[in-house]
Amino acid sequence: MNAAYGTWTSPWAAESITATDKIPDLVDVVLDPITSVVYHIEKRPAEGGRNALVHSETRRDVLGGGDWDVRSSVNGYGGAPAIVHGGVAYFSHGRDGRVYKINVDDNKLPEAITPENPFHKFANFNVYPGDPGLLVGVLEDHTGAKTPAAVVNSLCILNVSTKEVLFPVTSDDASFYASPTFSPDGKRVAWVEWDLPDMPWNGTEIWVADVVPVASPESLSFVNPRHVAGHHGKISVAYPSWLSNDVLLFTCDVSGFENPWTYDCIAAEASAVFKAPVAQSFSYGSPPKVLGWSPYAPVDDAVVFIAIKDGRSVLYRVDIAAGTADLLPSPYTVIQHLRTLAGNQVVFVGTQADAPPALIRCTLSSSSTEAVFTPILSSDPHNNYLPREYISLPQPISIPLPAPEAGFVHVVFYAPTNPGYAAPDGEKPPLVIHVHGGPVGFSAQAFDRTRLFFTTRGWAWCDVNYGGSSGYGRGYMERLRGNWGVVDVEDCICAARALASAPYNLVDPKRIVVRGPSAGGFTVLSALSRYAEEAVFAAGASLYGISDLRRLERETHKFESGYLRMLVGDDPEVLVDRSPVSHADKITVPSLILQGDSDTAVPPSQAEGMVESIRKRGGVVEYKLYAGEGHGWKRRETIEDAIQTELQFYNRVLGIESY
Template sequence: MKAAYGTWKSPITADILTQKSIGISDVLVDNGNGTVYHTENRPYEAGRVVPVISRDGKDVIPAEWSARTGVHEYGGSCTVVHNGVFYFSDGKTRRLFKVTSPGTDPIAVSPDNGNFRYGAPTIHPTHPHLIVAVLEDHTKPSPADVVNKLVCINTSTSSISVLAEGADFYAFPAISPDGTHLAFIQWHHPNMPWEATELHVVKIVANEADIELSGKPTRVSAAPSSSAAAAEESISNPVWISSESLVFLSDVSGFWNPWVYSLSSDAARSLLNAPLGVDFSEPDWYLGDYRVAVLTPEILVVAPILNGKTRLSLLIVKTGEVLPVADGERYVYVERMKRVSETEVVFVGVEDAVASALVSMKISALPEAGTTHPLHVLLALPKNPDYDDAGKGDGEKPPCVVLVHGGPTGRAVPGLKWLTQYFTSRGWAFCSVNYSGSSGYGRAYRDALRGQWGVVDVRDCTNSVRLLAESGRIDGARAAIRGGSSGGYTVLQALVDEDAKRREVWSAGASLYGISDLKALAEETHKFESQYGFRLIGGTMEEVPQIYHERSPVHFAERITAPLLILQGSEDHVVPPNQAEMIVTKIKERLAESGESEAIEKKVKYIVFEGEGHGWRKSENVKRGMEEELGWYERVFGLGIIE
């Protein structure tokens, strides 16, 4: 059938995406008996997060419970299991609970204090009633007063003892197999974990009551401790390969590469024969996202990123060889990897034609010359078996939705994405831009956004449309830009670009919980990101007040001419609702002052999802958000479904 692009009838509805779609947020392996678990995000159950026994799909916790943590607001790992006893952080009370048998009533094992949030729990191997975890204390709720610590929780007495404090943040607690040493990551403001972190190892002694430190922690680094490189070194993924050796990922070479630390020699060495110009990890936005699994002390499974795609590989510890895993090229994105046995790992994997799924596997971007960076995009063209790929067949090119990923230190990953299919099956092109500052292309590319946030990301997104239009792949006159969180900020910045020609590239926009006022965000955001913006912007508000003003879209709302849809959660603590309200008010005031009051509904639409935070968890809100966005673009471009 021939039909205009953007008017195709698609079998992929918002209902399908919300009712049939389950996201997997974590993977766990019971080291006591080898049972594999995973946690499911269920939009159709009001966004409940449910630990599940993977082999039979049985829920671990009763229907009224949800396993979530608010540490760093973004959360991450908040469950752990040993010999069938399952521990989790309750999303409502924030306490730690244990379940001794699937479906039985949870039993509280931490103090009754709603100000305490727990994350990244790990069980002591010889004293399994003791759990080491990150504790985030919100007794004083102001971001500057929130306190993070590393603690030991005695689940028999519901008591807590402090293991490490004084740093602004902690992550990745890891206890050696013999239970005698603890490794952990810490970092300080103004750094984010992909900018500068510290790895520490300390001897510990466990008893029935708690865990005690024996001596002072040793800082482990891939660089000389007093060097400038050590001060800016980002370390991630500490994993014990034996009771003597600890593997970790360091970006001292410019890319996150694997290193190993020896307790006996108190020294670290590279596990590679020579540094590789690829990242073996992603930025640590969420707690507990491991990209390294130890099959044996001699063989590791790793996930290097080659040309934007994960390539599962084996790392031979003795020789430093990195060998591709058979069939590993199927998975273009891998996260949450865990060891099951000497010959098996489990992870969340994405294939080109298969969405994110739990995978059990048996183990049998290049830099350009000069000072500029390449422009990395993922382009999906219209595809629907019921329609001709050529649209109407008259030379028409498809309209395009450009996705700006969040972070901004993150990336759009390849593989099957239902959001992409939602548009491409309707005759749209869908372009995901890994702009300068994205992860997966090394430290230099990741740092390219320092001091340039709101500038180079906008430039790259705008140039992506121009280049794709010039190559004949899309209709450059029908381009919409959409993004959430920091991606929403880039959307707003693109629509207020001081260069009118660049603004005119965009015919429509959709900002999901996006940032409009950098100064207000710096004053109100949560602790984890409270100083993130300083390096992205180029300084504090006191140091560069003019830049905060110049790069805040709310101050230039009069420049917005493209119709703008804004979606926001009422309970968002990462980007508070006032960020959306301020720019919506400014746009409406400008339209009223210019005598365009009747056009307000066509120029800006603001929807608040009550009870939602930084993203939508409830299926009805996910569905409405997608349908509102598609409908917005269809109205702007004058498109309608042709039966």
Template sequence: MRTLAYGSWPSPIDAALAAAHDGHPEYVGLVGDEAWWTAPRPTEGGRRTLVRRTADGTEQSVLPAPWNVRSRVIEYGGQPWAGATVEGEPLVVFVHFADQRLYRFRPGAAPEPLTPVSPVGGGLRWAEPQVRPDRGEVWCVLEEFTGDGPDDVRRVLAAVPLDGSAAQDRDGVRELTDARHRFVTGPRISPDGRQAAWLAWDHPRMPWDGTELLVAGIGEDGTFRAPRTVAGGPTESVAQVEWAPDGRLLYASDRTGWWNLYRDGQPLCPRAEEFGGPLWKLGHRWFAPLESGLVAVVHGRGATTLGILDPETGEVVDAAGPWTEFAPTLAVHGDRVVAVGASPRSAYEVVELDARTGRARVIGDPHDDAVDPAYYPEPQIRTFTGPAGRDIHAHIYPPHNPGCVAPGDTLPPYVVWAHGGPTGRAPLVLDLAIAYFTSRGIGVAEVDYGGSAGYGRAYRDRLREQWGVVDVEDCAAVALALAEEGTADRDRLAVRGGSAGGWTAAASLAGTDVYACGTIIYPILDLAGWATGETHDFESQYLESLVGPYAEVPARYAERSPTEHADRITAPFLLLQGLDDVICPPAQCERFLARMAGRQVPHAYIAFEGEGHGFRRAETTIRALEAELSLYAQVFGLNPPGVPTLELTK
């Protein structure tokens, strides 16, 4: 055991290792007896591949580079693939990121396009495909740009011929609905094939504010009849809908303040916990009905677990195993449930649960300890008290290294991590980016500030018209509490975040004196610009609820924007941005830096070619992590070995 200063501990977890393990499996599905899912490939340009696990347990990536299975619908994407067994063989359709076309694929053959390329604006985009061999079609969400502006767009449910006849012909795509609603999810077809159910919502609502559950009859010719609203509304969020095997409608609604499950309008398991979540990506799935009538559920308060719900008794039996967090993706076939689970000691892996026996096992992307797990952080689940006595949920990751301790008269530096969204949450899982810092002697505090998902609607609503206030206050309250209790060094606190978290980091530097420095990653910095055309359609009116109606309170937009108050920022900062980001575009960073010019505040700006909103390439993650560590080293007086020095300018 060596005694070394905090921040100077040698660690086997370098930036390259953290980058190689960035991302996790998503969008699980069952094609006959085979489990399929998408998986990240950070060292292959950040693409996502399609993985197939055959009945004999063999796992293979079925699509080589440069195929990239990822949809751009609402920019955050959604379910990008689906499959069915046809004539005893898998038939899969998927969206290729580069051109957003829908492709048909049979293992062993080259993918063939099913949809055309549109020269208009963002083109044609597809999500939540469902293979309908009985009709020779794929039913899915179509997002179609009608002009060059981000809001020149329409969304409908559509049917694409499986025979490729629409590959060069937009008119060959059959529209199933009109475009009366701005946003729609993919249709769920009743067991008898006679009805379809889907969700819809309109500006200025976000899907966690209020959605409508629509049901329409399906004619013999495959056309939809006039839809009717059966649940939801402006203040009720229905997060997901499915059909039970007996033809009854199941959905997750937050009408009581928590996303609970309902069957034909009746609650199945009323609890003060979530059986749903924010619909950031089309195709998120928190529950899946089994043929037996039971329902597989991802549920919890804060962290989530996988369980089996008996709708007749309301009882839930949770799967045994080491996993303490499950992603919102499920697939079922017979008594088999396939999910994606993780824990503070293991990254996300594909898990199969036998609903009859309760036995769960890893079947894909198994966690592999790339280093001695003794270097992994040991998180603490904490609840802090914020302004007005409100609770603030957080995960605290103290510095941890099996071979090092710090001198007994010193306290460690801490970095407060603000998650994105802001309607999101920090999952309690192994993240080597966190371990990169904690194993060197820098603590991390992930704060689920007011507005975060997972704790009920009232907790989410704390941020209504208070963005830039409540999130900043809650992060500061956690940071100061850690210092006051003797956990963190008061003079060596930092704040970092990406996207909405980047906003909170920048707003914290502009509005408080808590932090000695900050890392701001693909942020929102200018509210007025973001509200008037600088972002994509999905979030273009998000600020109406987060800040207030722009037409009514324009001064509030200026009052809270870091760009308008660059003169208040005195702490050094690092700004990281993808040049292909259409959600938080580089123009926001450029305006902010122009306001900082000549102010003699040490800072660095690194812009990455080919990166969008959320870094995906290994080389980007490496440079970003090393730059961030170098910032803390220079500001906090640390000496981490082997880290390139970040040049700070004034």
């Protein structure tokens, strides 16, 4: 059928985005190291937005359903809410913050192992090898905290039998802790720590200490701490795990890219695995904002690593002793949550450009460059849900930056795709410029439910990995230092203009809209206000985005309370000037602002201040506040309403009559 772009009828409805019964929304992989049984955490938008712990082979809800929400909010973004060890699951319950245990094969209710305390939050657990009744974890204590700086983070010991929380167990007082992990013999423990104003991708340190059992109360003490690697503000280290009782593996970005390193506890020496640094990030792509990420997994005679190459995930088999890396060809453009299964097998969540995430078992062969990938849990969208011909494939493009700045802005373009339609000759499609959050996030080349909602209706889509995005090395990230609200906006404008002109000529220059969540929302609002004279965007949508940097500095959580110093600087006049709310009078195009009323990272006051300012000056802005939602949508009704509201908004602005 011949029909204008944007008017096409799509089989991908708003309900398709939340249909996790057909396409599970996988949050994390949890492996029992004793039984080698695979579990995963999946989102349940239809069940109040809770997260469920699921036995992957049978897809059985380990907790039996109900209101159990396997979630942590440590550092505001959470992560690492659960472990399973010897058939026993330990998890943080998002509704009350307490830690619970349950035998995964019982039909009993979970049992709390931490006292009631509304000021305590827990995450990132590891079981002590000498006594499975003792766990180390990260504790965030809000007791008496009237400011973000007053929140206390520490490592703690959880005594499962006595239900006591014993802290702190280290003698230092870093701002944040992550990734506590015991050596196999339990004699040592390693962890990551960092101090404000650093973020974990700017400068962290890894420490190792000796573990000493304490008799009364039964606990553990960490003594003789030694600095392993990393430097505040200069070098980021992450993801420590033990290759043996004496050798620790981690990543370090001293070369400008995250590469594998080891630390020999006997020699007290850290060294790079590769003789010469590799100009690829051996990591997730996105920086470690969420706890518990795992970009590698040791196997019998090597370590399988995720790396980012040309904007997509690849797998390497790394020989630690030889310092070599062999590429393992795979069909997955995004690989996450990599865990060791057993022997020469690993598991991970793999996403293809034209297929949704699946839980994959990877079996390595005797060849260093071969592997077999077998789905443990997947869906079949092509036959039962969405035929392949509806899925727009990624087109990565590196667009030259305008002079005098050298280099490129990296984007991924997706063309309108629907086999039932063709556009009239000569017509160019409307374009959505999508700005990821972070701001040092990363838009991967993968199946995306929201993007499909637009491309199947005749919209083009462009993910902009602007300067500051991860996955392209520390130098590319550093482009944003001091320049937030400048580099990100100018890169998005550069991308929009390039795609609408020669040599690309892919989209209609008069029908370009910009949208983004969180920090991406800040970029959107900055583009519409401070850069209004550029006249590139016909409309913009901010999803729980930032509008007032001064207010953000006062109201945000501890994790990001020093972030503005790096992104903008200390000058209060710059904070005012970079705040979109200060330039609301310049906005000449319609705006849409969507916000959750329970957001602690970007409180509702950010959205409401911007809405009030735009309306006071006679501008056009639509606003929706979603009850019970935090920083990102969890509930089915919110997800569906938000995407429908956004599309209808663009259609009204551009005069598109969709069917």
